[in-house]
Amino acid sequence: MDTLVSVRNLSLTYPNGYRALKDVSFDVQAGEFLVVIGLSGSGKSTLMRTINRLLEPTDGQVMVGGQDVTHVAGEALRHHRRSIGMIFQQFNLIKRHSVLHNVLYGALGEMPAWQSMAGRFSKEQVDEAMRCLEVVGIADRCHHRADALSGGQQQRVAIARALMQRPKILLADEPVASLDPATSHSVMRYLEVLNKEYGTTVICNLHFLSLVRQYASRVVALKGGAKVFEGMPEEITEEWFRAIYGDEAVEVEIR
Amino acid sequence: MSTPRQRLFSAIGGVAIDALAGAYAGLILVRVVVPSVLYGAEGTGPLSVEECIAMALGTAGCVLLGLFGAGIGRSLLERPQRSGWQAVVTANIGWFVFALTVVAGWVYARIDPSALFSAQGLQGAGRIFSALLSPEFDIIGEALRAMVETIYLAFMATFIAVPFSFAISFFCARNLMNDAPHRRAIYVFLRFLTNFSRSIEPLIWAIVFSVWVGIGPFAGMLALVVHTIASLTKQYAEQIEDVDHGPMEAIAATGARRSQVIWFSVVPQCVIPFLSFTIYRWDINVRMATIIGLVGGGGIGNMLIQYQGLARWNEVGMIVIIIAIVVWIMDVVSARVREALK
Ligand SMILES: Nc1ncnc2c1ncn2[C@@H]1O[C@H](COP(=O)(O)OP(=O)(O)OP(=O)(O)O)[C@@H](O)[C@H]1O
Ligand SMILES: [Mg+2]
Numbered sequence: 001m002d003t004l005v006s007v008r009n010l011s012l013t014y015p016n017g018y019r020a021l022k023d024v025s026f027d028v029q030a031g032e033f034l035v036v037i038g039l040s041g042s043g044k045s046t047l048m049r050t051i052n053r054l055l056e057p058t059d060g061q062v063m064v065g066g067q068d069v070t071h072v073a074g075e076a077l078r079h080h081r082r083s084i085g086m087i088f089q090q091f092n093l094i095k096r097h098s099v100l101h102n103v104l105y106g107a108l109g110e111m112p113a114w115q116s117m118a119g120r121f122s123k124e125q126v127d128e129a130m131r132c133l134e135v136v137g138i139a140d141r142c143h144h145r146a147d148a149l150s151g152g153q154q155q156r157v158a159i160a161r162a163l164m165q166r167p168k169i170l171l172a173d174e175p176v177a178s179l180d181p182a183t184s185h186s187v188m189r190y191l192e193v194l195n196k197e198y199g200t201t202v203i204c205n206l207h208f209l210s211l212v213r214q215y216a217s218r219v220v221a222l223k224g225g226a227k228v229f230e231g232m233p234e235e236i237t238e239e240w241f242r243a244i245y246g247d248e249a250v251e252v253e254i255r
Numbered sequence: 256m257s258t259p260r261q262r263l264f265s266a267i268g269g270v271a272i273d274a275l276a277g278a279y280a281g282l283i284l285v286r287v288v289v290p291s292v293l294y295g296a297e298g299t300g301p302l303s304v305e306e307c308i309a310m311a312l313g314t315a316g317c318v319l320l321g322l323f324g325a326g327i328g329r330s331l332l333e334r335p336q337r338s339g340w341q342a343v344v345t346a347n348i349g350w351f352v353f354a355l356t357v358v359a360g361w362v363y364a365r366i367d368p369s370a371l372f373s374a375q376g377l378q379g380a381g382r383i384f385s386a387l388l389s390p391e392f393d394i395i396g397e398a399l400r401a402m403v404e405t406i407y408l409a410f411m412a413t414f415i416a417v418p419f420s421f422a423i424s425f426f427c428a429r430n431l432m433n434d435a436p437h438r439r440a441i442y443v444f445l446r447f448l449t450n451f452s453r454s455i456e457p458l459i460w461a462i463v464f465s466v467w468v469g470i471g472p473f474a475g476m477l478a479l480v481v482h483t484i485a486s487l488t489k490q491y492a493e494q495i496e497d498v499d500h501g502p503m504e505a506i507a508a509t510g511a512r513r514s515q516v517i518w519f520s521v522v523p524q525c526v527i528p529f530l531s532f533t534i535y536r537w538d539i540n541v542r543m544a545t546i547i548g549l550v551g552g553g554g555i556g557n558m559l560i561q562y563q564g565l566a567r568w569n570e571v572g573m574i575v576i577i578i579a580i581v582v583w584i585m586d587v588v589s590a591r592v593r594e595a596l597k
Contacts, residue, residue: 052508082510092505096523105519109510116511117518158505165509 004030004201005051005169010060012046020046022225023060030168033195033202035216035233037209039245042222044205048171051203052084053077065168082109085162085200089174091154095147099138099157102146103129106164132160136190152183159190170194172204176211184208188215209236265332272328273321274314280352281313282306287359297362320344327352386568387575394570398558398577405554406581408472409540412479417533419484423449424491425517431495445488453485461547475552479540490532491525498524531593538589545578 005028012021020043028034036044049055051062053069061070069080085106093102104121107128111121121129133139136156141149146157155175162170172191176184192215194200206212212219213233221229221236221244229240236244285306286298298306320326325341327348370376423445425431432442460478468474502520511519548556555578562570 054504054508078510078512080510081508084508086505086508088501088505090501092501094502094506094520094523096526105506105511106509108506108512108515108519113512113514116515161505161509 002030003027004032004065005203006061006063007047007051008061008063010047010050010057010062012043012050012055013058020225021050021057024222024225024227025060026220026227026230028201028203030201031195031199033192033204033215033217034220035212035218036203036205036220036222037207037212037244038222043225044222045173046225047222048086048173048203048205051169052081052086052171054081078109082165083167084169084171085165085167086171086173087155087158087162087175089177091151091158093146093154093157093161095145097146098143099133099146099149100126100129100142102157103132103142103160103164106132106161109165129160129164132163133157135163135193136160150183151179152187155179155187156190159187159194163194167200169201169203172202174205174207177207184211191215209241212236265329268332269326269328270318270321272331273317273326276327276348276352277313277315277317278310279313280317280348280355281309281311283355283359284313285309287362288355291362297359317348320348383568387572389569390573390576391567391569392573394573395577398555398574401555401558401574402577402581404472405544405548405556406541406585408476408552408554409479409537409544412476412483412540412544413533413537415476416480416483416487416536420487420491421529423484423488424495425521427488427492428495430498430500431517431521449485449488452481453489455482457482457543457547458550461550461552465551470551470553472553475544475547475554478547478552479543482543483536483540487532487536491529494525494528494532495521527596531596534589534592538585541585542582545582 007027008025010021010024011019013019024043024047036047038044046055050057051064053062053072057070061068063069064080064083069076072080094105104125107121107125108116130139130142133142136159138149138153138156138160141153146154149157170191175191176187179187188211191202191204195202204215206216213236216233219229219231219233219236220227221240223244228244229236282302286302286309291297317326321328323341325344325348327345330345426441427445427449429442432438457478460481461475464474464477465471468477498521502524503516506516506520544552544554545556545559548554548558549560551557555574559571559574559578562574
């Protein structure tokens with residue numbers, strides 16, 4: 001298999017001096033479903049944002065598709081971000097706008113600014129957006145306002161928006177952390193569909209180990225900004241669990 | 256708890272505050288309080304020798320007390336828990352300075368309760384209130400026309416100011432401008448400019464523009480435009496600083512340009528509050544336009560000042576009633592509209 005993402009000795013120190021990532025290295029093969037776990041504050045979100053370069057690392061390297069994107073800027077940076085979809089715990093849709101428009105915004109990176117700001121999306125783009133909505137099963141809600149949808153549906157719209165970018169990689173930052181267990185599974189299954197059927201490489205932060213065991217093809221664990229585990233989901237034994245989450249932790253099931 | 260640097264600064268600051276407080280107390284005491292009690296008039300002209308000596312003594316005294324731990328400067332800056340004579344002296348210095356200020360204020364404002372209740376005064380009050388309460392209805396047409404002029408003037412000022420405020424506000428929002436040094440510089444500059452022009456009252460702008468373009472509604476409108484741009488920009492910018500950053504991040508993650516990120520994630524979160532601020536501004540501008548009219552900004556204010564100059568109190572009464580009713584209606588309507596927008 002090809003190495004799609006390669007993170008090498010990555011460190012990130014926030015402007016206030018907090019070291020959120022410390023010398024993290026791992027590779028992601030094309031087609032993997034990599035799950036990143038770790039306590040709150042261990043640097044999972046920071047790691048995601050350095051991969052699609054919403055953040056710039058202070059040290060180390062991020063290679064995507066063989067290209068060094070650690071310090072790209074301007075057009076190259078936008079091109080890099082465009083090739084990676086991202087979904088968030090809080091969905092981050094434009095609440096007052098329609099579902100369809102939210103999906104169309106996935107195409108902003110490939111349009112001239114004036115054209116997009118005048119709202120002139122092409123027929124092809126609208127068709128494409130509708131297809132993306134069909135993939136996540138909410139094409140019938142396309143003209144509703146985004147905030148009229150339930151949490152699970154909003155996350156599916158966010159997935160459709162990411163899909164609109166035709167991404168090689170999908171980053172999911174705790175995509176189900178604000179959803180109930182049943183809805184969590186329905187959202188996770190759409191990520192699985194993208195991964196298995198569309199061959200999208202998925203890098204996903206999760207909190208519940210039961211979800212990790214069900215969906216992950218491989219796991220990386222962070223603790224205090226450093227990588228403490230890398231392996232298969234079934235290798236996370238009791239001891240590893242304590243090492244990652246601390247001695248006080250008790251595993252919670254989500255079905 | 257605090258760094259040596261901070262301790263040094265607060266020590267210097269404490270001495271400075273003590274020195275200023277002492278100088279202030281000495282000056283007010285010798286220039287205003289004592290003479291007005293003795294001769295019924297405060298000092299005028301340049302500082303006299305006695306006043307300078309009093310200031311020096313006050314300064315020296317307060318700084319000295321401060322060195323013994325009884326200065327108000329340190330207790331303002333550091334709020335230490337003091338007890339014993341230092342606490343008593345500190346509190347008394349504070350109250351003494353405050354009391355001196357109240358006495359000086361009384362002198363400067365020429366407060367004279369006897370004027371309020373003298374026979375002659377009460378007679379004048381009766382005359383004006385009865386005239387105001389029997390308004391002259393003959394001028395109602397003219398007054399309404401002037402009122403309409405004022406409302407349109409306020410509307411036009413708001414309408415012209417909005418696009419400027421909208422455009423500038425994005426450059427005045429810290430959260431959009433702190434990612435590069437040149438952006439921070441623009442931010443600081445524009446903030447300074449809008450804060451500065453806001454601190455100049457529209458009345459003063461009206462005087463400036465009445466010299467520039469001549470007395471009349473146009474000068475009044477220009478004055479309001481300047482003030483409205485400054486005020487709305489601040490309100491808009493604060494709203495922008497309050498937006499949820501999640502959607503901004505999401506749009507940026509699609510590879511969108513900066514302009515697109517702002518247009519598609521910031522603007523949608525701001526339009527309704529912006530509309531609300533704008534309507535409120537129009538409401539405020541109607542009141543301000545009335546006042547600006549008094550210095551030649553046209554409209555109802557201008558009419559009011561003319562009849563006042565002629566001592567035609569019944570006409571003044573009519574105008575005041577119209578202003579009150581219109582301001583009240585605008586207030587209620589704009590509050591309703593803003594409530595509905597939420
Ligand atoms: N902008 C920032 N400036 C300074 N420190 C930050 C910033 N963002 C995050 N941090 C700090 O970096 C650390 C890692 O944050 P991060 O959001 O990556 O953690 P996380 O693993 O995603 O946690 P969670 O599970 O709570 O989302 C935290 O301790 C956080 O306080
Ligand atoms: Mg996080």
